Amino acid sequence: MPEPLLPHxxxxxxxxxxxxxxxLGGADFGAGVWDLLxxxxxxxxxxDTIAHGIGPIWEANHVWIILVVVLLFTCxxxxxxxxxxxxxxxxxxxxxxxxxxxxxxxxxxxxxxDSPVQRWWGRxxxxxxxxxxxVLGLSVGALVSGALEVPxxxxxxxxxxxxxxxxxxxxxxxxxLAIFAFLAAVYLTIEAETQALQEDFRRRALAxxxxxxxxxxATLLAGRETVSQLTxxxxxxxxxxxxxxxxxxAALTAIAALWTRRYHLARAAAVLQVSGIVxxxxxxxxxxxxxxxxxxxxxxxxxxxxRLVSYGLVGGTLVLVPSLxxxxxxxxxxxxxxxxxxxxxxxxxxxDTESGDPR
Amino acid sequence: xxxxxxxxxxxxxxxxxxxxxxxxxxxxxxxxxxxxxLDLAKRWSKGTAILFAVGAVSGTVLSFELxxxxxxxxxxxxxxxxxxxxxxxxxxFTEAIFLGVYLYGWTRLSARAHWWAxxxxAVSGTVxxxFVVFANAWxxxxxxxxxxxGKPVAVDPIAAMLNPAAIPQAVHMTLAxxxxxxxAVAGIHAWMLxxxxxxxxHRAALTVALWVAVPSALLQVVSGDLSAKFVAQSQPVKLAAxxxxxxxxxxxxxxxxxxxxxxxxxxxxxxxxxxALSFLAFGDFDAEVKGLxxxxxxxxxxxxxxxxxxxxxxxxxxxxxxxxxWVLLLWVRRRAPADAPRLLTLLALLTPAGFIAVEAGWxxxxxxxxxxxxxxxxxxxxxxxxxxxxxxPFIAFTLLYLFLGVIVAWLLWSQIIRTRSA
Numbered sequence: 101m102p103e104p105l106l107p108h109x110x111x112x113x114x115x116x117x118x119x120x121x122x123x124l125g126g127a128d129f130g131a132g133v134w135d136l137l138x139x140x141x142x143x144x145x146x147x148d149t150i151a152h153g154i155g156p157i158w159e160a161n162h163v164w165i166i167l168v169v170v171l172l173f174t175c176x177x178x179x180x181x182x183x184x185x186x187x188x189x190x191x192x193x194x195x196x197x198x199x200x201x202x203x204x205x206x207x208x209x210x211x212x213x214d215s216p217v218q219r220w221w222g223r224x225x226x227x228x229x230x231x232x233x234x235v236l237g238l239s240v241g242a243l244v245s246g247a248l249e250v251p252x253x254x255x256x257x258x259x260x261x262x263x264x265x266x267x268x269x270x271x272x273x274x275x276x277l278a279i280f281a282f283l284a285a286v287y288l289t290i291e292a293e294t295q296a297l298q299e300d301f302r303r304r305a306l307a308x309x310x311x312x313x314x315x316x317x318a319t320l321l322a323g324r325e326t327v328s329q330l331t332x333x334x335x336x337x338x339x340x341x342x343x344x345x346x347x348x349x350a351a352l353t354a355i356a357a358l359w360t361r362r363y364h365l366a367r368a369a370a371v372l373q374v375s376g377i378v379x380x381x382x383x384x385x386x387x388x389x390x391x392x393x394x395x396x397x398x399x400x401x402x403x404x405x406x407r408l409v410s411y412g413l414v415g416g417t418l419v420l421v422p423s424l425x426x427x428x429x430x431x432x433x434x435x436x437x438x439x440x441x442x443x444x445x446x447x448x449x450x451x452d453t454e455s456g457d458p459r
Numbered sequence: 460x461x462x463x464x465x466x467x468x469x470x471x472x473x474x475x476x477x478x479x480x481x482x483x484x485x486x487x488x489x490x491x492x493x494x495x496x497l498d499l500a501k502r503w504s505k506g507t508a509i510l511f512a513v514g515a516v517s518g519t520v521l522s523f524e525l526x527x528x529x530x531x532x533x534x535x536x537x538x539x540x541x542x543x544x545x546x547x548x549x550x551x552f553t554e555a556i557f558l559g560v561y562l563y564g565w566t567r568l569s570a571r572a573h574w575w576a577x578x579x580x581a582v583s584g585t586v587x588x589x590f591v592v593f594a595n596a597w598x599x600x601x602x603x604x605x606x607x608x609g610k611p612v613a614v615d616p617i618a619a620m621l622n623p624a625a626i627p628q629a630v631h632m633t634l635a636x637x638x639x640x641x642x643a644v645a646g647i648h649a650w651m652l653x654x655x656x657x658x659x660x661h662r663a664a665l666t667v668a669l670w671v672a673v674p675s676a677l678l679q680v681v682s683g684d685l686s687a688k689f690v691a692q693s694q695p696v697k698l699a700a701x702x703x704x705x706x707x708x709x710x711x712x713x714x715x716x717x718x719x720x721x722x723x724x725x726x727x728x729x730x731x732x733x734x735a736l737s738f739l740a741f742g743d744f745d746a747e748v749k750g751l752x753x754x755x756x757x758x759x760x761x762x763x764x765x766x767x768x769x770x771x772x773x774x775x776x777x778x779x780x781x782x783x784x785w786v787l788l789l790w791v792r793r794r795a796p797a798d799a800p801r802l803l804t805l806l807a808l809l810t811p812a813g814f815i816a817v818e819a820g821w822x823x824x825x826x827x828x829x830x831x832x833x834x835x836x837x838x839x840x841x842x843x844x845x846x847x848x849x850x851x852p853f854i855a856f857t858l859l860y861l862f863l864g865v866i867v868a869w870l871l872w873s874q875i876i877r878t879r880s881a
Binding site: 155156157159160162163165166167169170171173174175177178180181182184185188191192195196198199200201202203205206207209210401402404405408409412413415416419420423424426427430431 | 513517522525531563
C-alpha cells in the first residue's frame with residue numbers, strides 16, 4: 101500500500117531544513133559555548149576567531165529554524181499546535197535565549213565604545229548560546245519520548261511541565277549541547293589563523309567528542325525505561341542498521357581525522373555524523389510526528405496547500421542555493437585551497453543522508 | 460504577542476526602509492566618489508545590521524508565538540495562509556544572505572557587485588514585508604476556503620494569499636515603511652543641521668532621506684484613501700468604528716478628532732464636516748454610511764480606541780504629506796531643504812511621527828477587527844492557548860523588548876548618527 105507521497109516529501113523537506121539548522125546554526129551556538137569556555141594565553145584570539153567565523157553567516161544560518169517553523173505550521177498545522185501548547189515553557193525559554201544571543205552578538209560587534217560593556221555583551225552571548233541548545237534538546241526529548249499525549253484535563257504540572265522534565269529529556273539536552281560544541285570546535289580548527297589556535301580548537305573538539313559519547317550513553321540509559329519502543333526501533337527498523345553504521349563510521353572517522361590533524365576530513369565526517377543522528381531521530385519516530393498523537397499523514401494539511409508549498413520550495417531553493425553558495429564561497433572560500441573539495445564532500449554527505457530518508 | 464508585534468513592526472519598518480537609504484547613498488558614492496557618501500553608506504549599513512539582527516530574532520519569536528499563543532488559530536489558518544509565510548521565509552533568507560555579503564564584503568567584492576548585494580537586501584526585505592502583510596490582510600478579508608461543519612474545506616491558498624485586502628494593505632504598509640524611515644532619518648539630521656548648517660555629512664543624509672520620504676508620504680495619501688474605500692466595502696463595522704459613527708445616515712459627516720462614548724452612542728467634541736464621510740468612503744456625497752447601531756454590540760470593536768488611533772494615523776500622515784509637499788516645492792524652486800530653517804524645525808518635530816502613525820495604524824487594523832481574529836469566522840478568545848498564566852511570558856518579553864529597544868536606540872545614536880567633532 102503506497103503511502104501518500106506529498107506529505108512525506110514535505111516532512112522530509114522540513115527534516116532537511118532542521119538538519120541544515122543543526123549543522124550550521126547549531127555550530128553557531130557551539131561557537132558561543134567555546135566563547136564562554138575560552139581559556140589560556142590565547143583567550144582573546146580564540147574569541148576573535150569565533151566572532152570572525154560566525155559574523156557573516158550566523159543570520160543566514162539562523163533562518164533555517166524559521167523555515168522549519170513555517171513549513172511546520174503550513175503543512176502540519178496540528179503538529180505545530182500540539183507542540184506549541186505542550187512545550188510552551190521550554191519554547192519560550194528558547195526564544196528568550198535566541199533573542200538575547202543574536203542581539204548581544206550584534207551589539208558586541210557594533211559597539212566599539214568601551215570594552216567593559218563589550219565584555220558584558222560577550223558574556224550574555226556565550227551564556228545564552230549554552231542554555232538555548234540545551235532547551236532545544238530538552239524539547240526534542242519530550243517529543244521523542246511520546247510524553248506529549250496528555251489529556252486536556254490534566255493539572256498544570258502534568259500538562260505543561262512533566263513532559264519535558266524527565267531524565268531522558270535532560271540527557272538529550274546535554275547531548276545536543278555537546279554535539280553543537282563538537283561541531284563548532286571542528287569547524288573552528290579550519291577557521292583558526294595560527295597553528296597554536298588550531299591546536300586549541302583541536303583539543304576542544306576531542307574533548308567535546310568525549311562529552312558526546314558520555315551524553316549518548318546517558319541518554320540511552322535514561323531512555324531505556326521511558327522510550328523502550330523507540331530505542332527498539334533504533335535497532336530493528338529496516339533502514340536503522342545502515343544508518344547506525346554510517347553514523348558510527350563517520351563519528352570514528354571524525355575523531356581519527358582530528359587526531360591526525362586532517363581537519364577538512366574531520367569537518368566532513370562530523371557533518372555526516374550529526375546528520376546521521378538527526379535522521380536517526382526521524383527514523384525512530386517514523387511515521388509519527390508527535391508520537392501517539394499525529395502521524396505524517398494524519399497531520400498533513402490539505403493536498404492543495406502541500407502541492408503549492410512544494411512548488412514554493414522548489415522556486416525558493418532555486419534562489420537560495422546559488423545565494424548560499426555565493427555567501428559561503430565569499431567568506432569561507434578564499435585563502436583555503438582545500439575548501440572547494442570539502443565543500444563538495446559536505447554537499448555529498450547531506451545528499452547521502454537525504455537518500456537515507458526512511459520511506 | 461501584541462507587545463512582540465508592536466516591537467517587531469518598528470524594526471520591520473526600519474528594516475525595510477534602511478537598506479534603501481543605504482543603497483541610495485552607496486550609489487551616490489559610486490557616481491560622485493565623494494567620501495561623504497561612502498561614510499554615510501557605511502554608517503547606514505551598520506544601522507541596518509543592528510536593526511536586521513534584532514528584527515530577525517524578534518521575527519523568530521513571532522513565528523513561534525503564533526503557535527504559543529494562538530494554537531487554534533494556526534491549526535485552522537496554517538494551511539490557508541501558510542503560503543505567504545513560506546515565501547516570506549525564502550525572501551527573508553535571501554535578505555539574510557545578502558546582508559552578510561554586503562556587511563562583510565566591502566573589500567572582497569567590486570563596487571558594482573557590492574552595490575547589487577545591497578539592492579538584493581533592499582528588494583528581498585520589501586518583498587518579505589509584503590508577504591507578511593498579505594497574511595494579515597487575509598485575517599481582514601478571509602477568502603480561499605469554504606466552511607463545512609466548523610472546518611475549512613476547499614482550501615485555495617493562492618486565493619487566500621491574493622485576498623481582496625492584500626494589495627491595498629501591502630501598498631499602504633510598504634509606503635508607510637519608506638515614509639517612516641525617511642522621516643525618522645530626515646528628522647534626526649534636520650535637527651543636527653539646525654545647529655550646524657554646513658556639515659556635509661548631515662546635508663547628504665538629509666538629501667537621501669528626503670528622496671525616500673517625500674514621494675512615499677505623498678503617495679500614501681492616495682493609498683490611504685483607497686484603503687479606506689476598501690474598508691468601507693468589506694468591513695463596514697470597522698469603518699463605523701474608525702469614524703465613531705453610531706447612527707446610519709445618508710450624507711454622513713466626517714468627524715475629525717472627538718471621543719466616542721459607547722454607552723450613550725455619541726461621539727463628542729469632534730469637528731464635523733458635513734457629507735464628507737459619504738464622499739470619501741463611497742465617492743458620493745449622499746451615499747448611505749451604516750452606523751454601528753446596525754450590528755449587535757457584541758460584534759463591535761472597542762470604538763473609542765479604534766477611532767482615536769485612526770485619527771492619530773490620519774493626522775500624522777497628513778502632516779507628513781504636508782511637509783513632503785513643502786520639500787517638493789523647494790526642490791522645484793531649486794533650493795536646498797537644508798537651507799530652510801523652518802522646514803528643518805518641522806522635520807525635526809516629525810521624527811517620531813511615522814512610528815506613531817504605524818503603531819496607530821496597526822491598532823486600527825487589529826483592534827478594529829475585534830472581536831474577530833479572522834473577520835466573521837473565528838472570535839479571538841476561541842483561538843487563544845489553554846496555557847494559564849500567560850501574563851508571565853508577557854511581562855518577560857515586554858521587559859526584554861524594552862531593554863533591547865533602549866540599547867538599539869543608544870547604539871544607533873552613538874555609532875551612527877553622532878559625527879566626530881571634526
